Amino acid sequence: MTTTKLTVVPDSKPVVPDSHVTIIRVDSTKHYPEYVCDYLRRGFGAFQIQRLYTLSTVLIEIQPSDVDKIVFPKVPPVKQQIEESRKLRAKESEMEELIKKHKKGYKNRLIIFIR
Structure with a gap:
């Protein structure tokens, strides 16, 4: 089973999704x-996706009709949404770098320990 993967694709970029992809379009003047x-990746939306997905193959699939069942809270103004999203993504990148460094250091120490 794979994990849920989400991405944002600009309208200007042509995309041909396969049958295992559910497209969610948002009004960018409001969201x-x-x-x-x-x-949907990290917030309460992630829990809702876990509740709604089906495993018709080894891929997680969310049916288009189930997208309407996802509850979205009242959101702040777009400017604040941008700030919060950028902060979250910066922290995620920072944490990913720390994890990489830790794994590399652990691997090196493990090799020394085994010798």
């Missing part, structure tokens, strides 16, 4: 697409 994506 910053990355903020919505973050909510």
Whole structure:
């Protein structure tokens, strides 16, 4: 089983999704697409996706009719959504770097320990 993968694709970029992809379009005058994506990846939206997905193959699939069942909270103004999304993504990048450094250091120490 794979994990849920979410991404934002600009309207200007042509995309041909396969049958295992559910497209969610947002009104960018009211919602910053990355903020919505973050909510679905990390926020309460992630729990809702876990509740709604089906495993018709080894891929997680959310039926288009189930997208309407996802509850979105009242969101802040778009400017604040942008700030919050950028902060979250910066912290995630920072944590990923720390994890990489830790794994590399652990691997090196493990090799020394085994010798």
